[in-house]
Amino acid sequence: MAASSDLNKKNAVNVREMIADKKRKRNFSNITEKMIPAILIIIASISLLTTVGIIYTLLAESIEFYKRVPIWEFFTGTVLRPLSQNPEFGILPLVAGTVISSVIAMIVAGPIGLMSAIYLSEYASDKVRRTIKPLLEILAGIPTIVYGFFAFTFVTPIIREIFPAVGATNILSPGIVMGVMIIPMIASLSEDAMNAVPNSMREGALALGATKLETTFRVVIPAALSGIISSFVLGISRAIGETMIVTIASGSSKNFTFDITQSMQTMTAYIVEVAGGDAPAGSTIYYSLYAVALTLFVFTLIMNLLARYISRKFREEY
Amino acid sequence: MKYLDEIQLQKRMSSRIIKNNILKQLFLAATLFGLIVLAILFIRIFTEGAAWINWDFLTGRLSTAPERAGIMGAILGTSWLMLIVIPVTLIVGVGTAIYLELYAKKGRFQSFIATNISNLAGVPSIVYGLLGLTIFVRAMSLGNVVLAGGLTLSLLVLPIVIVSAQEAIRAVPQHLSEASYGMGATKWQTVKNIILPASLPGILTGSILALSRAIGETAPLTVLGIPALLIPFPEGLFDTFTALPMQIYYWTLDSSLVEEYAYLAAATIIVLLVLLFLLNSIAIYIRNKYQQRY
Numbered sequence: 333m334a335a336s337s338d339l340n341k342k343n344a345v346n347v348r349e350m351i352a353d354k355k356r357k358r359n360f361s362n363i364t365e366k367m368i369p370a371i372l373i374i375i376a377s378i379s380l381l382t383t384v385g386i387i388y389t390l391l392a393e394s395i396e397f398y399k400r401v402p403i404w405e406f407f408t409g410t411v412l413r414p415l416s417q418n419p420e421f422g423i424l425p426l427v428a429g430t431v432i433s434s435v436i437a438m439i440v441a442g443p444i445g446l447m448s449a450i451y452l453s454e455y456a457s458d459k460v461r462r463t464i465k466p467l468l469e470i471l472a473g474i475p476t477i478v479y480g481f482f483a484f485t486f487v488t489p490i491i492r493e494i495f496p497a498v499g500a501t502n503i504l505s506p507g508i509v510m511g512v513m514i515i516p517m518i519a520s521l522s523e524d525a526m527n528a529v530p531n532s533m534r535e536g537a538l539a540l541g542a543t544k545l546e547t548t549f550r551v552v553i554p555a556a557l558s559g560i561i562s563s564f565v566l567g568i569s570r571a572i573g574e575t576m577i578v579t580i581a582s583g584s585s586k587n588f589t590f591d592i593t594q595s596m597q598t599m600t601a602y603i604v605e606v607a608g609g610d611a612p613a614g615s616t617i618y619y620s621l622y623a624v625a626l627t628l629f630v631f632t633l634i635m636n637l638l639a640r641y642i643s644r645k646f647r648e649e650y
Numbered sequence: 651m652k653y654l655d656e657i658q659l660q661k662r663m664s665s666r667i668i669k670n671n672i673l674k675q676l677f678l679a680a681t682l683f684g685l686i687v688l689a690i691l692f693i694r695i696f697t698e699g700a701a702w703i704n705w706d707f708l709t710g711r712l713s714t715a716p717e718r719a720g721i722m723g724a725i726l727g728t729s730w731l732m733l734i735v736i737p738v739t740l741i742v743g744v745g746t747a748i749y750l751e752l753y754a755k756k757g758r759f760q761s762f763i764a765t766n767i768s769n770l771a772g773v774p775s776i777v778y779g780l781l782g783l784t785i786f787v788r789a790m791s792l793g794n795v796v797l798a799g800g801l802t803l804s805l806l807v808l809p810i811v812i813v814s815a816q817e818a819i820r821a822v823p824q825h826l827s828e829a830s831y832g833m834g835a836t837k838w839q840t841v842k843n844i845i846l847p848a849s850l851p852g853i854l855t856g857s858i859l860a861l862s863r864a865i866g867e868t869a870p871l872t873v874l875g876i877p878a879l880l881i882p883f884p885e886g887l888f889d890t891f892t893a894l895p896m897q898i899y900y901w902t903l904d905s906s907l908v909e910e911y912a913y914l915a916a917a918t919i920i921v922l923l924v925l926l927f928l929l930n931s932i933a934i935y936i937r938n939k940y941q942q943r944y
Binding site: 361364365368369371372373375376378379380382383385386389390393443444447448450451452455456464467468470471473474475476477478480481482484485486500512515516519543544545546566569572573574575576579580600603604607608613621622625628629632633635636637640 | 666667669670673674676677678680681683684685687688690691694695698741742745746748749750753754763766767768769770772773774775776777778779780781783784785788805808809812836837838839841862863866867868869872873874875895898899902903905906912915916919922923926930
């Protein structure tokens with residue numbers, strides 16, 4: 333009897349300890365359970381803070397700029413002379429440079445990207461697609477500085493060989509190279525859109541006697557149009573924001589012109605030039621940096637929102 | 651009675667087939683165009699730069715004399731940048747992804763953050779440069795040091811890491827976490843012991859790709875005012891530095907003055923491309939080796 337009550341006592345103590353131990357552990361894990369979501373919210377808010385930071389810095393410094401240069405003058409001015417004795421800040425030369433280089437890029441990337449997408453999605457065998465797609469992805473993964481080097485030391489000399497009137501820095505060559513850079517993006521996004529078109533629709537068209545070409549143009553492309561257009565819009569947005577290629581190969585001439593054989597500055601290249609030139613903080617030229625960046629930011633934001641709107645709104649559901 | 655004019659039909663059909671075949675070749679040519687440009691680019695860069703790569707070039711200090719110039723400083727600078735970008739993007743990116751996928755209630759706030767992230771992914775890199783210049787370099791008065799550059803690049807590639815981590819987490823099948831809950835595990839225990847290990851290969855693949863994007867970026871660094879002609883090597887987070895893409899940038903710009911600089915730029919590009927190639931190979935290796943299908 334004595335031995336068994338001893339045993340019971342021992343057991344009782346053990347159980348109590350175990351319960352206490354368990355409680356402690358649960359308390360600790362309860363605290364962790366409650367802390368973790370709070371920590372995660374703080375971490376997740378960093379991406380929100382980034383957005384707030386971007387918008388705040390751009391707006392705050394731009395407002396300072398507009399106090400010195402009227403907003404109307406800035407957006408309608410065709411003369412940009414930030415460094416002269418009586419500086420003038422008109423953004424139109426930069427907008428012209430940006431728009432023209434993007435148009436050239438899209439003339440190259442639009443048709444070629446779309447035709448690649450058609451080939452990969454409609455004509456190529458599985459094996460061919462599996463070889464070509466990763467190769468195109470390499471093209472998309474090359475740093476833009478390398479494309480800039482390529483434009484400046486290879487494409488420009490070739491263009492000048494054929495058309496001697498073209499300047500050593502010009503907007504044509506970076507535009508073309510930017511187009512090459514955007515091809516994989518348009519090809520892969522458009523191909524995704526075309527792949528999402530159900531096979532039964534293709535089979536229906538083919539069964540009616542249509543050729544592959546007719547099927548592609550009358551059935552697949554109309555069905556995938558929202559995705560294709562949004563890939564084009566994203567391509568434009570990419571071209572507008574592209575910096576190094578135009579900075580290296582298009583020089584820094586701020587003339588308001590539409591002559592693609594001459595040097596033109598884009599908004600992005602202006603930012604690089606002014607920021608790299610050690611603009612003293614507080615000077616008008618320093619604030620112009622932010623006004624130009626804000627314009628650039630709004631341009632690309634509109635394009636990105638537009639792309640998303642198109643692909644959502646006009647998506648054909650099957 | 652004849653319903654079909656066979657000859658007419660034959661004629662029409664064959665012209666449609668010919669059209670189809672011609673355009674097929676055109677589509678193929680368009681696809682090959684990109685690959686041909688890629689080949690030209692590689693051949694061009696390797697023929698110009700390969701001869702300049704040797705041990706002295708890789709380990710030497712910078713010099714204005716082309717035959718004595720080395721890129722050790724730029725290699726070290728890029729390594730320091732990676733040393734910041736990897737932990738920062740991993741912690742913040744994976745944390746945000748866990749929150750969005752597993753903790754946040756499906757609703758306005760969650761979709762607001764998701765929209766915000768996809769918008770951030772579309773912001774031009776140069777704008778991030780201005781953000782870094784304003785906040786890290788000027789407001790926090792860090793100057794154009796390793797830490798400022800690394801943080802700027804981290805913010806830039808963060809959306810990529812978040813989105814790929816989200817996808818990796820979403821790919822972990824429900825029944826794994828349900829089994830864990832069934833065994834009495836708490837939410838965080840499930841996340842830590844089940845979901846994260848299962849999604850790790852996907853997360854790593856995404857962050858390595860983001861890292862390779864970060865070290866090729868030039869535009870934000872130019873805005874931060876990173877110098878190219880820098881003789882001393884960076885030795886800590888608060889040292890000034892230069893990076894491989896900056897070196898390429900300045901040598902390319904000055905190649906109109908000194909012809910050899912173009913070759914040095916090409917040689918540096920080869921080093922950068924080899925680095926990117928290695929990173930991508932690691933990513934593909936991880937994806938193929940550890941990616942489990944459930």
